[in-house]
Amino acid sequence: MAYMMSAAFPVRPGKEDRVRNFEKELAPHRAEWDRLCREAGDFKFFSVTLQETPMGNLMIQSFVFNDPTKVRQVFTSSAHDSWWTEWVKDVTGLDITGPNVPQPPMPAFVWQG
Numbered sequence: 669m670a671y672m673m674s675a676a677f678p679v680r681p682g683k684e685d686r687v688r689n690f691e692k693e694l695a696p697h698r699a700e701w702d703r704l705c706r707e708a709g710d711f712k713f714f715s716v717t718l719q720e721t722p723m724g725n726l727m728i729q730s731f732v733f734n735d736p737t738k739v740r741q742v743f744t745s746s747a748h749d750s751w752w753t754e755w756v757k758d759v760t761g762l763d764i765t766g767p768n769v770p771q772p773p774m775p776a777f778v779w780q781g
Contacts, residue, residue, distance in 0.1 A: 670712060674730040677760040679718065686759050687718040687727045693755065700748035710734040727759060 679687060686693065694701060705711035713732040718725060743749040743765050753765050 670732050670734055671736050672730070672732045674728060676719070676726045676728045677756075677762065679725040679727050679759055680761050683759045684718055684720070684725055686755070687716060687725075690716040697748045697751055700746070704748065708733070 705714065711731055711733045713730070715728075715730045717728040717730070719728055743753055753763075757763050
C-alpha cells in the first residue's frame with residue numbers, strides 16, 4: 669500500500685524563482701536525493717509546485733511513498749542535507765533543523781479516489 673502526502677508552505681516574497689527552479693537547484697544533489705528517497709520510505713513520486721495566490725504564494729510539496737515509518741526525521745551535516753535545509757529556510761523562512769519544528773496538523777478531511 670502506498671501513502672500520499674501533500675503540504676503547503678508560505679513562500680517568502682521574492683523567493684518564487686527558487687521554487688520554479690527547484691529541479692535545476694537539485695541537479696548537483698540528485699544522486700544523494702535519489703538514494704535518500706529510496707531509503708526513506710521508498711518514495712515513488714515527489715513534486716514541488718508554486719501556487720500563486722492573492723493572499724501570498726505557497727510551495728506545495730506532494731509525495732507518494734511506501735513506508736511512512738522510514739521517512740527521515742533527522743538531518744545530518746552532509747552536503748545534501750545542508751543544501752536542502754538551507755533551501756527550505758531561504759524559501760519559506762522555516763528552520764527544519766531546529767528543536768521546535770512545528771508539526772503540521774493532520775488534515776480534517778481526506779478523500780482518495
